[in-house]
Amino acid sequence: MEELQELDNREKILECALNLFYQKGYDAVGVQEIVTLAGITKPTMYYYFKSKYGLLEALLHERCSKMNEQLREAAFYNGDLVYTLERYAKTLFAIAESDLRFYYLTLSLFYSARENETYKAIIPYMKEQFAIIRGIFEQAAGYLGNMNGRQEQFAVGFSGILNNYILVYFEREDTTGQLKDDRTIYSLVHQFMHGIVV
Numbered sequence: 604m605e606e607l608q609e610l611d612n613r614e615k616i617l618e619c620a621l622n623l624f625y626q627k628g629y630d631a632v633g634v635q636e637i638v639t640l641a642g643i644t645k646p647t648m649y650y651y652f653k654s655k656y657g658l659l660e661a662l663l664h665e666r667c668s669k670m671n672e673q674l675r676e677a678a679f680y681n682g683d684l685v686y687t688l689e690r691y692a693k694t695l696f697a698i699a700e701s702d703l704r705f706y707y708l709t710l711s712l713f714y715s716a717r718e719n720e721t722y723k724a725i726i727p728y729m730k731e732q733f734a735i736i737r738g739i740f741e742q743a744a745g746y747l748g749n750m751n752g753r754q755e756q757f758a759v760g761f762s763g764i765l766n767n768y769i770l771v772y773f774e775r776e777d778t779t780g781q782l783k784d785d786r787t788i789y790s791l792v793h794q795f796m797h798g799i800v801v
Contacts, residue, residue, distance in 0.1 A: 612643060612647060612651065613651050615641050615642075615643070616637065616638075616643065616647075616648055616651060617658070617661065617662050617665070619637055619640040619641040620632075620637050620658050620659070620662060621662060621704060621705060621708065622640070622704065623637060624659070624662075625705070625707060625708050628711065629655075629659060629712070630719075632655075633655075634648065634655050637655070637658070656720055656724070659721065659724050663709075663712075663724055663725060663728060666702070666705050667709065667725075667728035667731075667732075668728075670698050670728075670732075671728060671731050671732055671735065673694055673698060674691065674694055674695065674698075674732060674735050674736075675735050676694075677690045677691045677693070677694035678690075678691050678735050678736065678739050680738075680739055680742040680743060684739070684743040684746070684747065684796075685792055685793075685796060687743075688739065688792045688795070688796075689785075689788050689789065689792050691736065691739065692765055692788045692791060692792060693783055693785075693788050695765055695769075696765075696769065696782045696783045696788070697783055699769045699782075700782055703773065706769070709725060709728070709729070710766065710770075712724065712725035713725050713726070713729050732762075733758060733762065736761060736762050737754055737755055737758035739758070740755075740757045740758055740761075741754045761795055764791060764794070764795055765791070768791060769782070
């Protein structure tokens with residue numbers, strides 16, 4: 604029973620921190636605000652996480668590790684680049700839709716100043732995520748003659764299309780189920796592969 608209570612406390616702190624970091628930004632949130640929302644004391648939070656930064660690191664480790672594992676599985680290349688890109692896009696869209704607060708938080712941390720501790724906390728996971736998508740193009744290089752060493756450039760372009768589409772999509776008033784729609788994903792991948800002139 605005591606272990607269950609500890610797990611509940613830890614998860615509650617992580618969830619409250621995620622809400623506050625998402626709503627206000629990491630730097631604007633104080634420890635007192637987190638513990639008040641979680642209904643715990645500061646010593647309890649420090650018992651689990653040692654510091655606010657330790658709390659951020661734990662949140663990123665738990666959620667980003669899971670996210671990147673899902674993306675790694677989706678990036679498995681079986682000789683069909685278009686199919687692999689569609690599967691990767693669908694997985695990323697599902698991740699964003701299932702935990703939009705965390706998805707937005709990761710992007711905001713990534714786009715913070717390089718000297719900021721939040722950037723230092725997120726960058727290993729973002730580098731891992733980029734390596735996963737670059738790996739798709741590296742594996743496909745032998746099958747497509749027009750890459751000419753531009754695997755990184757293609758990975759940047761494709762990830763940019765997906766992330767920007769997600770951001771624009773959730774700015775719409777009506778967001779009923781089109782994000783993971785097969786036709787939308789096909790269209791995005793087709794546009795990436797062939798450009799706007801087809």
